[in-house]
Amino acid sequence: MAEVIVAKTAGFCFGVRRAVDKAFDLASEGGKLYTYGPIIHNDEVVKALSEKGAVVLSTEEELEAVSEGTVILRSHGVSRHVIEMLDKKGTDYVDVTCPFVKRIHDVVYEESAENEIIIIGNPDHPEVEGIRGWCRHDATVISSVDDALEFVGEDGKSFCVVSQTTFNYKKFQEIVEILKKKLYSINIVNTICNATRDHQAEAAEIAEAADIMIVIGDKKSSNSGKLYDICRARCDRTYFIQTLQELEEEGLDTEGADKIGITAGASTPNYIIEEVQKYVRRKL
Template identity: 40%
Template sequence: MEIELAKSYGFCFGVKRAIKIAEEHPGASTLGPLIHNNMEIARLKKDFNVSLANSLEEVKEGQATVIRTHGIPKNDLKKLKEKGGEVIDATCPFVTKPQQIVEEMSEEGYDIVIFGDVNHPEIKGVMSYATGPVHAVLSVEELSRLHLRERVAVVAQTTRKIEEYNKIVNYLVPRHKEVRVFNTICNATFENQDAARELARRADVMVVIGGKQSSNTKQLYTICKQYCPDTYHIESKEELEPAWFAGKKLCGITAGASTPEWIIEEIIGKIREFKV
């Protein structure tokens, strides 16, 4: 069986930057998981003593704290600074941008619509920068239930699919006098999704590697599943099953933006051991 990696996969710019920042601050803590990959977080703890604080209450007074790639709510940032420790901002610049847009557009009197998951840490952070009405939606159906004013500004979660974002925008434009649209989906997301789609069209089996809570990895899984029914989303080599590969000629591999190369290499090595 041949194994082929997607042309674009794995760590994005923002994640690489955050990992480097954490490694440069041994002994610091992160407020929330730095990235959506438990194995990489465990490596940072083991090799650099970078601990995890799940809430502001867990951050010690005077503790150096790294802000996660997804960012944190504006008020949490203020409270974190009040604790007196060094605050190291590892928020991805592609996440900082929608925060700035929401703050600016909200101050100018626009209702804010965010295409994204209201429970995702990135979206919680972005919403916190609004000074007026702000709504997070995942579908046109949810959007249709909102009572928006005439002026609307719309942004997207960085890891969403552009096709779905277009549906939100196309619903808003004919229904409001002014709609300001900002494309805040990360280029790395586009590239990984396009590469996964191309490979899934040809593969007999696809393995999508990444955290089970990772939004962009789940998007990759959904895309691959459309073109290759035998698609599996795993975090580690322990989840692999030999039966998945029996009789297959081409195994495609892709990985989410929070998946380090060492995990990908472990999984490929394990698949080769099956000798199918």
Template identity: 40%
Template sequence: MKVIVADQAGVCFGVKRALNLVNAEAEKCEGLATLGPLIHNPQVVQDLEQKGVRVVKSVGDVQCGVIVMPSHGVPRDVMKAAENAGLKIVDAACPFVENVHCKVETLAAEGYMVVVVGDAGHSEVKAIKNAAGENSVVISSLEDAQSVDWSGKKVGIVSQTTQTPERFGEVVGLIASQAKEVVAYNTICYATHDRQSAARELAPQVEAMFVVGGRNSANTNRLAEICRESGVPTYHIETSSEIQPDWVNGMETVGLTAGASTPEWIIEEVKKRLEEL
């Protein structure tokens, strides 16, 4: 079977940077810990654990005096707690995520009610909301936006870095039609944008799409949504072992894309397995 890999797929700048930081630090520090998973890919996190990099739930669980903050950022108070505990902090937060924190802090200081367009339970969104302070809200969908009375409000809007521009645009449009004043920053990162565009272009050309990446990865879930919207059968998998041969029965060409935290070796394994079928 022919497998076409999307032009843009797999590990992004921010994830590469985070992995480089951790690998360099792991050589110097035995028992290095990351606060939560470094990136949203369970296989990579497992691989790091095998190299001795532990995942801890709180600053208090750190043993070797060094803590790595994850690529999707942490709330400011968590950073403060690590400083107060006297830990050396390796901040692997992606600069694009940091940029969103700066934007919401500025908006909040200027008196805007901050809206974060994103998934309420996602750690990146929780940290952004924390940086925005009390006068902020997370909006996950157009329906969410419709349930708020925006009239007379001064609203500053940002996006989770991994949202789709369509969802961001519809929420901004609705709020702008009701609020007194709106400032909106499209903070979707270029890696997300490029992977989404490539998936959107590839999906209609193939008989099925395979989207590879962590089930806890927001950007991978968005890629799967985009592929499903194009109408082709779409399979979101983490590894090649999940592939069922009957998914591709009678097919000649399938497409393959991968989230921004999916390493090359997993993409290659999936490609190879599909080609064998």
């Protein structure tokens, strides 16, 4: 019978667990509750929270219009001006920005007093938008090796480089090597979260040996997408699903498979991992 290997690092990381637990605790207390953006990139969790009465605010205008209740600022973090706006308005808020993200805010705030900031990450990701919003002047965002090759730094400037916490470590190193050759004065602060690194390393190790790999995560989640890329590069038969239902619909073909690996993005709740695992074992 085929062996099923479930990654030990699969599922919620420390920062996401902390944010989700706090949100459900507050929801159970009653009263008006909002989250600024979905609490995590997982539709199932967002739906469960909305059933408890939490409302997702999508824009800064909506956030500004809140006149009562509590707003949760999620683990991705927000710009400095959002915090200032809430403080000024006296809005009640609970900031569950992951401490690892908060550290990047502190680094760029301090460093941007004298240096130019380069953020390695996806410019459209809310975490990167938040980090950008702590720089005292506009930062450059580099998301690929091509971006790094094209980048021209102003002569005589010093640079500080940070990364989105969920960025792929290998790609980060490649980009940093290119930047080091181009820029005279550069301070690299590796801000990739250990949870992400461990997660990616374990997924790579399992995928290398697996005949089939299943990555569970929301397609909107950056770290789930990266896990999928890592697994797909090592295992042709890699499935990317959000729920057990999606796997059932896609049809899991276990023919000729001796090892089936399962991992899940940092925003995937445990119960979904359990369901998928049980289903896979039943199929064997």
